[in-house]
Amino acid sequence: MTDSPAPRTTTVTVTDQGDRFEARTDEGVVAGFAAYVREPGTVIFTHTEVDPAFEGQGVGSALAAGALDQVRASGERVVPLCPFIRAYIQRHPDYEDLTRR
DSSP: OOOOOOOOOOOEEEEEOSSEEEEEETTOOEEEEEEEEEETTEEEEEEEEEOGGGTTTTHHHHHHHHHHHHHHHHTOEEEEOSHHHHHHHHHOGGGGGGBOO
């Protein structure tokens, strides 16, 4: 039996760029983004992408959590049209209160 290498983890900072949240590495490389449309009181997530070079390194989860935390801090609600963000919220019920019903 051989040991498989542990998955690498990339540290990212999530920032709001006005039409998408970006996950940037410490070197400033955009490792992924979550696009959105903002309506009064609501952030509608439409699409999320992680650069293939960073897949499996926790970038998508860090991006989703960072974006949702910023939406929570702004007092807005979320419409998760994007399947990735929707699935992330389903796996992390502490974010369900952000969704518009």
